[in-house]
Amino acid sequence: xQACLDAxxxxxxxxxxxxGWKALALRTMDNTPFSLIDQMQTMPPGSGPQEWVVQxxxxxxxxxxxxxxxxxxxxxxxxxVEATRLKLTRKASKHxxxxxxxxxxxxxxxxxxxxxxADIPAGExxxxxxxxxxxxxxxxxxxxxxxxxxxxxxxxxxxxxxxYAHLIMLLLTEAICQEFLESSP
Numbered sequence: 001x002q003a004c005l006d007a008x009x010x011x012x013x014x015x016x017x018x019x020g021w022k023a024l025a026l027r028t029m030d031n032t033p034f035s036l037i038d039q040m041q042t043m044p045p046g047s048g049p050q051e052w053v054v055q056x057x058x059x060x061x062x063x064x065x066x067x068x069x070x071x072x073x074x075x076x077x078x079x080x081v082e083a084t085r086l087k088l089t090r091k092a093s094k095h096x097x098x099x100x101x102x103x104x105x106x107x108x109x110x111x112x113x114x115x116x117x118a119d120i121p122a123g124e125x126x127x128x129x130x131x132x133x134x135x136x137x138x139x140x141x142x143x144x145x146x147x148x149x150x151x152x153x154x155x156x157x158x159x160x161x162x163x164y165a166h167l168i169m170l171l172l173t174e175a176i177c178q179e180f181l182e183s184s185p
Contacts, residue, residue, distance in 0.1 A: 016114045016129050021106035024113065025057035027066060037102045040073055040109055049074045049122040056113065072112040072122045081108040146170060 026034040034054045043050050050073045055066035076084075084107040092099035114125055142148040146166045151159045 014115045016112055016116065016125055016132070018129065019111050019113050021102060021109075021111065026071070027055045027057065029053060029055065029068070031055070031066070036071065036073070036111065037105050040105055043073065043075060043109075045075065047075060049126055051122045053118070070114050070116065070118070070122075070125075072114065072125060074110045074112070074126055076108055076110060084108075142170070 021036050021040075026036060028034045034052070039050070039052060052071045052073075054069060054071050056069050057064050058067045059065050085104050088099060088103055088107060091097075110126075112125060112129055116125060139148075146169070148163070148166065151162060153159045153162055
């Protein structure tokens, strides 16, 4: 996160990152400790995204600095919450660990950290994150279906021609599949 906001090189860049409840040391803007779990526990069930402007402690102990960020907590649907809590409980039982009760609270939320300005609503930031995830899934699909991650040529021209041909084939196949799925039986 710090590297994105440093003004060196190409200039600063904004980010949207999904984090766990204990991934960052957080402080309020007046430099007091910020408890994300306490904030999550006060959120009413079924509410929309909640947002907090906080500071993340970044860097090592000797060179730590405070990085102003927006923290967005999004409540998850009850079925996903229960599935995640069950998974955490089973994993702790399997490894004979003690499950931190705060993890069960955090299982009910998706937490995003962003450097985007306050004039961009939290809902739009969540939508952009979901869209980015769909793009990741599309690339994963390309890798598994047409092995786009294993180019069989060594030259730039050969790689581009192989890639273009496979992408055209994929687009045509997608169009045919879509027509097939939309037609009635």
